[in-house]
Amino acid sequence: MPTKKPTKKPTKKPTKKLTTNVFLPKQQRSQDTQRKLLTALHTCLQDKFFEHITIKELAEHAGVSVGTFYRRFKDKESLLPLLYQDFGNDLTLWVTGLEQTRYASLADAVEKLSLATFRFLASRKSVFRTLHLNSRLHSALLDSDQVVDRKVIYQRLAGVLLTFGDEITAADKAKAAGVVVFMMINTLLDKVLYPGLTPAIASDLDADEFAQELPEIIMSYLTA
Structure with missing residues (x-):
């Protein structure tokens, strides 16, 4: 008689952990970039819910590259x-x-x-x-x-x-x-x-x- 294979339990998706450290960069240029990205978020929130805003949109409104965003923040939630x-x-x-x-x-x-x-x-x-x-x-x-x-x-x-x-x-x-x-x-x-x-x-x-x-x-x- 064939052995019944045990049912594999679905793996639970890990909850994204929010990075809560707030710090002011030492360099003025980095401080300006951080402020631009925060201002861009405020601008985007006027027309969209946070969950619908993309990092590309934030970068465009801030006048920086997507790469610059990722050099300072892990993800959108880090803002x-x-x-x-x-x-x-x-x-x-x-x-x-x-x-x-x-x-x-x-x-x-x-x-x-x-x-x-x-x-x-x-x-x-x-x-x-x-x-x-x-x-x-x-x-x-x-x-x-x-x-x-x-x-x-x-x-x-x-x-x-x-x-x-x-x-x-x-x-x-x-x-x-x-x-x-x-x-x-x-x-x-x-x-x-x-x-x-x-x-x-x-x-x-x-x-x-x-x-x-x-x-x-x-x-x-x-x-x-």
């Missing part, structure tokens, strides 16, 4: 930590601007923060989508920025609300402010990045309209 750090710098400038804004009251602060968050996300939609998706595919990306601490950024946003702590009725005001920042960013993120997907479709309002409606919900929570 993600640079993009994440670049976005962190934008995030810091944005929050600093909000901290320097004058607010008449808690309600005024909540309204202005909601609209500012919507505009910030909408103006960087393609970059934010790229980082949002790839940070879930490559969790190491979240540790690649050694300059900007995202938790501190969110605490600073909450601090804007806590300036009007006497108007917040919650027993733990800091906790309530943190919940508001989470709710504001998360809901607007869905509305801006994924308007046609769940849970964004639960509300018929577009992102702009939702940003204007959100303060009323937040104020009910903070001053209940």
